[in-house]
């Protein structure tokens with residue numbers, strides 16, 4: 440994506456395809472299930488960038504799924520948000536570093552990665568937890584703030 444300034448305070452947003460491939464097992468395709476995706480107000484929320492669909496009322500950390508049927512024919516009005524993957528990709532904080540640790544059975548923390556945004560760290564933990572189910576910890580290097588994440592669900596912070 441490129442954003443170019445134009446005269447009179449307008450912006451030109453240019454998107455281009457970087458690569459194309461079929462979805463793999465890391466991106467399961469979900470069926471269109473109104474009970475999972477359509478709010479009480481009959482509104483469906485999709486990511487403005489990648490068009491994933493947000494689940495309603497599931498967890499404190501929003502879950503976004505690939506639901507191709509809703510791209511073909513949404514069930515009603517569509518609102519737009521920004522999924523954590525796109526947020527981390529398009530709007531990383533240049534100075535922020537979030538260290539990721541896996542909680543060990545003895546309570547110690549093993550450093551397993553770092554991310555440039557909190558949502559990027561959550562995304563990384565989702566991937567890590569799919570391979571090694573465990574509790575993970577995110578530490579904001581700048582503030583020292585610590586968040587315990589259990590398979591994508593924020594458990595406690597402090």
Ligand SMILES: [Zn+2]
Pocket residue numbers: 486487488489490491521522523524525526
């Ligand atoms: Zn997205």
